[in-house]
Amino acid sequence: MSLFRQDRIYRPSEKIKGYEIIRILGEGRFGICYLVSYGQKQFILKQLKLGMLKKSKGKLRYEEDILKELQHESIPQFIERIEFNDFYGYVLEFKEGRTFEDIIYIDRKAFSRDEIYCIAWQLIDILKYLHSKGVVHRDIRVPNTLYHLEKVNLLDFGLARWINNRKYRADMDFAFLGDFLLHLYYSSYEYKKGRKRPWYEELELADDERLFLKRLMGVEQRYSSIVEVEKEFHSLLKIEGKGGE
Numbered sequence: 001m002s003l004f005r006q007d008r009i010y011r012p013s014e015k016i017k018g019y020e021i022i023r024i025l026g027e028g029r030f031g032i033c034y035l036v037s038y039g040q041k042q043f044i045l046k047q048l049k050l051g052m053l054k055k056s057k058g059k060l061r062y063e064e065d066i067l068k069e070l071q072h073e074s075i076p077q078f079i080e081r082i083e084f085n086d087f088y089g090y091v092l093e094f095k096e097g098r099t100f101e102d103i104i105y106i107d108r109k110a111f112s113r114d115e116i117y118c119i120a121w122q123l124i125d126i127l128k129y130l131h132s133k134g135v136v137h138r139d140i141r142v143p144n145t146l147y148h149l150e151k152v153n154l155l156d157f158g159l160a161r162w163i164n165n166r167k168y169r170a171d172m173d174f175a176f177l178g179d180f181l182l183h184l185y186y187s188s189y190e191y192k193k194g195r196k197r198p199w200y201e202e203l204e205l206a207d208d209e210r211l212f213l214k215r216l217m218g219v220e221q222r223y224s225s226i227v228e229v230e231k232e233f234h235s236l237l238k239i240e241g242k243g244g245e
């Protein structure tokens with residue numbers, strides 16, 4: 001998809017309202033994501049493509065509207081909107097870390113069970129916060145999550161919506177969480193020749209762990225709320241002796 005006529009890509013060392021471009025981090029269908037600096041600090045600047053902004057009839061504004069309402073240490077803070085003639089974008093807090101996608105598929109890190117439980121715990125905490133604020137993320141995936149010093153950060157609220165219990169339900173996040181955790185489990189899996197089996201047969205999982213994942217994924221009765229997910233996860237920690245209360 002080419003840029004709309006007025007869209008301009010900014011180059012390193014150019015400035016936008018005092019923010020100096022360091023480099024482009026990514027270009028999606030809807031925008032360009034820059035790493036920028038202001039004084040000594042680094043930030044993220046998201047430039048929305050003007051053509052898409054028109055076509056999407058407001059949908060591109062959800063990330064901005066939603067991030068403005070959130071305050072959580074694992075979610076980038078909204079800093080400010082920047083708008084002038086042919087530019088529409090916003091500045092976000094820069095979060096440290098590599099994406100789980102890079103850690104799993106480039107670094108080839110094999111996550112231990114303890115690490116997986118610690119990551120799951122943090123993601124459940126983030127989801128509990130989001131759902132309590134009336135937000136469903138709908139895109140918790142390995143390229144949208146950063147890991148730094150054992151802390152998880154959740155990015156990319158482009159598909160996030162206000163929960164309305166019709167089209168946008170909180171439980172939509174559970175299958176994403178389940179699928180995300182499966183990527184972590186598979187990071188240490190040794191593939192064997194032969195017939196491909198479903199994950200719940202292939203992975204070596206304790207019964208309760210398997211049921212927990214199946215319920216997240218909707219293979220068994222889906223959890224009704226993040227509070228229920230948290231409760232079940234808590235009992236799992238106790239059963240597995242991972243230090244839960």
Ligand SMILES: Nc1ncnc2c1ncn2[C@@H]1O[C@H](COP(=O)(O)OP(=O)(O)OP(=O)(O)O)[C@@H](O)[C@H]1O
Pocket residue numbers: 025026027028029030031032033044076092093094095096099143144155156158
């Ligand atoms: N707040 C942030 N802190 C640090 N890095 C970030 C932040 N936001 C985005 N990034 C980095 O920039 C990359 C691109 O960001 P993002 O996924 O939001 O935009 P995009 O790739 O242009 O959009 P999309 O993935 O929706 O097409 C991410 O993979 C991440 O590495």
